[in-house]
Amino acid sequence: MYIIEGQNISVRVGKSRILDVKEIGLEEGRVFSVIGPNGSGKSTLLRVMALLQNSDDGYVYFRGERVLPRDRIRVRRRMAVVFQEPLLLDATVEENIIMGLKIRGVDAATAKLRAGFWLERFKVAHLSGRWARALSGGEAQRVSLARAFALEPEVLFLDEPFANLDAPTREALLLELSDVLHSTGVTTFFVSHDFKEVAFLADKTMALMDGLPVQEAPPERILDHPSCEKLAKFVGIENIWPAKILEGRSETLIADINGLAVAVKKSGDLEDERNAGAGCRVKIALRGDKINLIPRDTHGSLDRGCRMDGRISQNCWSGRIKSIFHFGSTVRITVDCGIDVSTSVPVQFAHTFKKGENVEVRFSIDAPAVLVE
Amino acid sequence: MLDTVIDGLKKGLILLFSLDREVLGITLFTLKITGTATLISIAIALPLALLLALRDFPGKKFVISLANLGMGLPPTVVGLWVSLMLWRSGPLGMLRIMYTPAAMVIAQTVISTPIILALSTAALQQIDRKLRWQIMALGASPLQMLFLMLKEARYSLMAAVMAGFGGSISEVGASMMVGGNIQNYTRVLTTAIVLETSKGHFDVALALSFILMFLAYAATLWLTFIQQRRYRNVYY
Numbered sequence: 103m104y105i106i107e108g109q110n111i112s113v114r115v116g117k118s119r120i121l122d123v124k125e126i127g128l129e130e131g132r133v134f135s136v137i138g139p140n141g142s143g144k145s146t147l148l149r150v151m152a153l154l155q156n157s158d159d160g161y162v163y164f165r166g167e168r169v170l171p172r173d174r175i176r177v178r179r180r181m182a183v184v185f186q187e188p189l190l191l192d193a194t195v196e197e198n199i200i201m202g203l204k205i206r207g208v209d210a211a212t213a214k215l216r217a218g219f220w221l222e223r224f225k226v227a228h229l230s231g232r233w234a235r236a237l238s239g240g241e242a243q244r245v246s247l248a249r250a251f252a253l254e255p256e257v258l259f260l261d262e263p264f265a266n267l268d269a270p271t272r273e274a275l276l277l278e279l280s281d282v283l284h285s286t287g288v289t290t291f292f293v294s295h296d297f298k299e300v301a302f303l304a305d306k307t308m309a310l311m312d313g314l315p316v317q318e319a320p321p322e323r324i325l326d327h328p329s330c331e332k333l334a335k336f337v338g339i340e341n342i343w344p345a346k347i348l349e350g351r352s353e354t355l356i357a358d359i360n361g362l363a364v365a366v367k368k369s370g371d372l373e374d375e376r377n378a379g380a381g382c383r384v385k386i387a388l389r390g391d392k393i394n395l396i397p398r399d400t401h402g403s404l405d406r407g408c409r410m411d412g413r414i415s416q417n418c419w420s421g422r423i424k425s426i427f428h429f430g431s432t433v434r435i436t437v438d439c440g441i442d443v444s445t446s447v448p449v450q451f452a453h454t455f456k457k458g459e460n461v462e463v464r465f466s467i468d469a470p471a472v473l474v475e
Numbered sequence: 476m477l478d479t480v481i482d483g484l485k486k487g488l489i490l491l492f493s494l495d496r497e498v499l500g501i502t503l504f505t506l507k508i509t510g511t512a513t514l515i516s517i518a519i520a521l522p523l524a525l526l527l528a529l530r531d532f533p534g535k536k537f538v539i540s541l542a543n544l545g546m547g548l549p550p551t552v553v554g555l556w557v558s559l560m561l562w563r564s565g566p567l568g569m570l571r572i573m574y575t576p577a578a579m580v581i582a583q584t585v586i587s588t589p590i591i592l593a594l595s596t597a598a599l600q601q602i603d604r605k606l607r608w609q610i611m612a613l614g615a616s617p618l619q620m621l622f623l624m625l626k627e628a629r630y631s632l633m634a635a636v637m638a639g640f641g642g643s644i645s646e647v648g649a650s651m652m653v654g655g656n657i658q659n660y661t662r663v664l665t666t667a668i669v670l671e672t673s674k675g676h677f678d679v680a681l682a683l684s685f686i687l688m689f690l691a692y693a694a695t696l697w698l699t700f701i702q703q704r705r706y707r708n709v710y711y
Contacts, residue, residue, distance in 0.1 A: 183608070185609060189603070191627060192629075205615050
């Protein structure tokens with residue numbers, strides 16, 4: 103049974119529907135995340151689930167019981183929310199933590215103890231007497247997290263809590279939060295537009311696009327096999343090619359991408375992909391980090407053909423390096439195989455490749471995803 | 476001219492520090508009238524400001540625009556309308572409070588209420604909507620929410636109250652029209668200054684003006700101290 107569940111959640115602004123989620127549920131002790139670009143409705147969904155905003159249709163259920171308007175405050179007191187901004191009250195750090203506990207009827211002594219514990223846990227105990235509005239962004243967000251955990255919620259809602267932080271602070275806080283989430287085992291609803299954060303924290307992810315859920319799966323599954331082109335682009339898949347299915351009946355599907363054959367093992371959990379038959383126009387998505395780039399000794403003419411080894415476990419294309427761009431610790435290499443294939447290699451391997459050289463592009467048949475629009 | 480001012484200053488200071496009975500009486504009466512009017516204005520304006528800031532309803536913008544308009548109400552216009560209402564033949568004539576302190580309180584309340592209402596509404600509307608979500612998420616009841624919202628806007632609300640108090644204490648037209656400037660009964664600092672100036676008693680007028688300025692300054696100073704106190708633990 104889900105600890106908190108939403109059925110037919112729908113929110114309209116004027117005449118347009120900005121959120122339409124038929125079913126969403128959080129299993130106890132798990133981290134459930136919602137990912138999507140800005141304006142996809144993920145924060146609205148969080149507010150509806152956290153009972154801070156009404157849904158135009160549908161209901162929220164808490165521990166199997168429908169939350170009626172008269173129950174909202176009572177149920178809210180069993181949950182906690184951390185927003186993108188720390189949203190601390192105009193008071194001292196300690197008063198901020200204690201205020202929430204006071205609202206929930208926790209006695210003063212216990213509140214002070216809990217505040218001290220959680221401020222210590224998030225490494226901001228030394229700031230307890232400071233005015234909350236005078237803290238840095240990272241410190242304030244730590245206080246905000248401490249305030250939420252001090253409430254000992256049954257469900258914790260996190261609405262992009264790291265979005266306003268600089269990279270080192272974000273990384274440090276992400277690690278600490280992960281540690282606290284694992285040690286407390288609190289059920290968490292985590293909203294983010296950063297896939298790295300989601301992949302790091304979440305057990306399961308719902309991808310929202312334009313207010314509609316487009317996929318619900320473990321984050322690594324979404325990253326490997328996104329359900330649509332928009333999601334593939336959003337999670338940063340570098341290669342998306344239009345293709346035509348040549349053979350789609352067996353477990354391994356063969357498609358043609360501008361004259362290049364590609365073998366793709368069906369992922370099995372996407373219905374559209376299962377139903378894609380010969381002649382069907384699709385898109386093939388391939389993450390750059392799934393590609394092995396192998397220098398070729400021969401400097402012959404560009405081989406535009408394609409071949410697969412005997413077991414059809416790997417795709418193998420020939421091509422010539424078209425461009426090399428340095429992005430800090432990685433190097434983006436684009437290979438012309440008749441179609442442009444992009445991949446990234448660590449900067450220490452960059453010297454292996456030179457523009458104009460012939461290379462082999464190899465990737466497993468598990469690596470590409472079929473996007474049926 | 477300069478001699479008159481210097482002479483007036485001297486006599487004024489003597490009157491001030493010798494605690495002249497009449498001057499003291501007028502000062503205390505002024506504080507009583509304006510203080511009462513301000514308290515009544517707070518009681519009317521704050522709930523209305525909360526309603527305007529936190530609830531959406533048809534005509535809300537119109538009500539806010541009326542409050543904003545009310546901030547600039549000329550006291551003589553207020554005096555005229557309150558006089559018409561309280562005049563023996565007016566709709567509230569049966570109360571028989573024309574030329575009494577009560578009439579002055581009513582007039583000053585009419586002047587300060589829109590000021591406090593408009594400024595308080597603006598102060599409460601400036602609170603981040605997300606902070607309201609956060610307070611709700613903490614589990615606040617509607618009453619706890621109102622308390623925390625008021626607490627959050629407390630410095631701006633104090634400024635609103637001070638502006639209302641300042642508007643009332645410094646007005647002369649309405650107090651003159653509905654109070655009548657009756658000695659030992661409805662005379663306040665502003666009406667006394669007008670009277671003493673018209674009689675050529677610049678020393679008394681100056682003394683009274685100092686007191687008036689001191690009262691306004693004391694209120695501002697108090698507010699500034701409270702506002703600055705919250706930064707006591709701030710380190711940058």
